[in-house]
Amino acid sequence: METQIHQGYDKGTWHSFGDVIYDNKISKYQLRDPDEEFAELYATWHVAKPKGEGLKDAHKKWFVKHKLHEDPAKDGDGK
Numbered sequence: 001m002e003t004q005i006h007q008g009y010d011k012g013t014w015h016s017f018g019d020v021i022y023d024n025k026i027s028k029y030q031l032r033d034p035d036e037e038f039a040e041l042y043a044t045w046h047v048a049k050p051k052g053e054g055l056k057d058a059h060k061k062w063f064v065k066h067k068l069h070e071d072p073a074k075d076g077d078g079k
Helices: 019-023 034-047 057-065
Strands: 003-007 014-018
Touching: 014 019, 034 057
Parallel strands: none
Antiparallel strands: 003 014
């Protein structure tokens, strides 16, 4: 097969993508539903030490471009 086909959560929409996407995945989880790719990238970025380690340059550039590369702002209570 050259195409992966998966059904979204709660028997939702079906999604397909080429095998090349699967070969370059961060995790199998990210391909469960298209929204999960952002969640997986965001978590990987902020958990890695140093931030972004292990991600491809294109992902790193995207995070900086969209100003997502810094820790979220904390409120006055330090939360």
